[in-house]
Amino acid sequence: MRSLAYVDVLSPKTLEEALEILDENKGDIRVLAGGTDLILQLRKSTSFNGKLVNIFSLDQLRYIRLEGTNVKIGALTDFHTIAESPIIQKHAPFLADAARWIGSVQILNKASIGGNIVNASPAADSLPALYVLEATLTLQSKAAKRHLPISEFYKGYKKLDLRPNELLVEISFNSVKENQIGMFFKHGLRQGDAISVVNGAVLLEVTPGSHVVRDARIALGAVAPTVVRAKEAEAHLKGKKLDEKTMSEVSELVVTSISPIDDVRGSAVYRAEMCKNYVYMTLWKIAEVLRS
Amino acid sequence: MRLRLSKQFSFVLNGEAVTVTCPPAYTLLEVLRHVLHLTGTKDGCSSGDCGACTVLLDGRPVHSCLTLISQVEGRNVVTVEGIGENVPKCYAEEGAVQCGYCIPGFVVTTAAFLEENPSPTEDEIRDALRGNLCRCTGYVKIVNAVKKAAGGIG
Missing domain, CATH: 3.10.20.30 (Beta-grasp domain)
Structure with a gap:
């Protein structure tokens, strides 16, 4: 791995200054947040000749707020803070759970949710939870601010709807309702600190009492160039109870939404099989919670 | 250049x-x-x-x-x-060190963990150390050292 001794790093003191720098250096500059993935990428890269804009010290982008039923997370908030946040634990518990399993203690302390989103790994562990929450991203440039549903942010493998002068500043979503229940799942090759072979999140809205599924959201990671929603599986769940037959049918249906690849962490066939199994197990766990 | x-x-x-x-x-x-x-x-x-x-x-x-x-x-x-003496001493006393290369990382992680959680369970100890790898000894003696540093044994 090469040293980054020849790479310049600009360290703005305010968000305004950071946006100014991005505006002046369009495309020739990478944003350094927590850096737990970027630093490694750059040290392995032989082609990077740009600069870095270091936003790590912009504490104004570190917050978790509840405004009415809307949860707002500043883009620099680290995953330790998210996992431990009473607001997240109450209003999006499966996001807290996902945050907890993103990596080692050391990674959680430094890696930011904004970095996880912009880094755009299809295996990023915060993304399935944010997809089922239908989170909104706030992108800010020197001149303007815009809001985008997270699913529209990804245009393909590591292709983003992010202009060179824009910075992701906030992630927001509606808190989970009383009759909604969600869960995150992850299959990695090492429990403490592993890139996911498959991951995902399920969020169901059920009719109180009868537990008939009113609305279902299933997001799957590491099985396509971007995180995907399993639309056919979701549709099949609506209006049904979580019985054995429904859970089996739904988990089989997820394969219509995915296009896994072979790589060092697992084969495409293995991924598809694990994806089906984990969706089944997650539905089973949700059914257990509903019964109790 | x-x-x-x-x-x-x-x-x-x-x-x-x-x-x-x-x-x-x-x-x-x-x-x-x-x-x-x-x-x-x-x-x-x-x-x-x-x-x-x-x-x-x-x-x-x-x-x-x-x-x-x-x-x-x-x-x-x-x-x-900059870490106090207690944690390294407990690692040494429990024989948690073989080649020693991973130990500074373990000691630093342990010190911060015990600061936050002075009387942890074994599960909590193993979880806190999940980002530190030792390829010599395994983790039993390391976990014992953390317990000792927390005042759990000895």
Whole structure:
């Protein structure tokens, strides 16, 4: 791995200054947040000749707020803070759970949710939870601010709807309702600190009492160039109870939404099989919670 | 040949204010070992997998190999050299050390963990150390050392 001794790093003191720098250096500059993935990428890269804009010290982008039923997370908030946040634990518990399993203690302390989103790994562990929450991203440039549903942010493998002068500043979503229940799942090759072979999140809205599924959201990671929603599986769940037959049918249906690849962490066939199994197990766990 | 960049950075290291002049994209690990010659912090994998380079940044364990000196400006860093005697002593007494290369990372992670959780369960200990790898001894004696440091045994 090469040293980054020849790479310049600009360290703005305010968000305004950071946006100014991005505006002046369009495309020739990478944003350094927590850096737990970027630093490694750059040290392995032989082609990077740009600069870095270091936003790590912009504490104004570190917050978790509840405004009415809307949860707002500043883009620099680290995953330790998210996992431990009473607001997240109450209003999006499966996001807290996902945050907890993103990596080692050391990674959680430094890696930011904004970095996880912009880094755009299809295996990023915060993304399935944010997809089922239908989170909104706030992108800010020197001149303007815009809001985008997270699913529209990804245009393909590591292709983003992010202009060179824009910075992701906030992630927001509606808190989970009383009759909604969600869960995150992850299959990695090492429990403490592993890139996911498959991951995902399920969020169901059920009719109180009868537990008939009113609305279902299933997001799957590491099985396509971007995180995907399993639309056919979701549709099949609506209006049904979580019985054995429904859970089996739904988990089989997820394969219509995915296009896994072979790589060092697992084969495409293995991924598809694990994806089906984990969706089944997650539905089973949700059914257990509903019964109790 | 490109000119090597140099900038000045000030931070608190093991309780003392320090200023270094070095490339702004040097990792904190490079600065500790090659500029300040504090070689207690080890370079195991250079990729954030092994935890040997763990230091405390504002009191919390992070990988110094995945931290740039630019991110450290104005902050507080503690390395294994700045950790009190109790934790290293317990590691030695429990025979938790074989080759020793991973131990500074374990010691730093343990010290921060016990600060937060002075009487942990074994599960909590194993969870807190999940980002630190030892390839010599296994983890039983390491876990015993943490228990001892917490006042659990001995």
